[in-house]
Amino acid sequence: MPSHRASTGCSAYGEGDAPDAGALSRQGQGTLEYALVVAAFLAMFVGAAALWKMLDAGLPVQHALQSASHHISSAAPGAFSDVFMY
Template identity: 50%
Template sequence: MGCHRQRHQWSLIGETGQGTVEYAVVTAGVVCVIVALGALWRILSAGIVVDHALMAASHHLEGALGWAFDIFSY
């Protein structure tokens, strides 16, 4: 019976760090998501996306008819 206990304890020694590794991986993933959402919030609040859309729209309108360009530019 003593041999069975030693084998059981030996298998637990190899598995003691699994929970710590899983916690570290999940924590790193959550931190990455929080940082990405913070960066997205900063970009949206600064108006960079709107400025980029306006610049792209003005370049698109240059190829349109002259009167349409005048109307949409003002």
């Protein structure tokens, strides 16, 4: 009497339906590419939002004004620094 546990050569897939290793590899590659693209777009979105918030607060203008006033006060005589620092 044959054993019921012996291999019959059948697989969970039908004859010719089993995916080959290349198909599984391509599916994994597509998933990885999708994840990388989503991460890149998310990083660009977060960076753009941070830049927008910084520009909205006027930080570059404040930094430029502070830098200019320090430069003028050390380079120009008293009258010119009073005019430009006002």
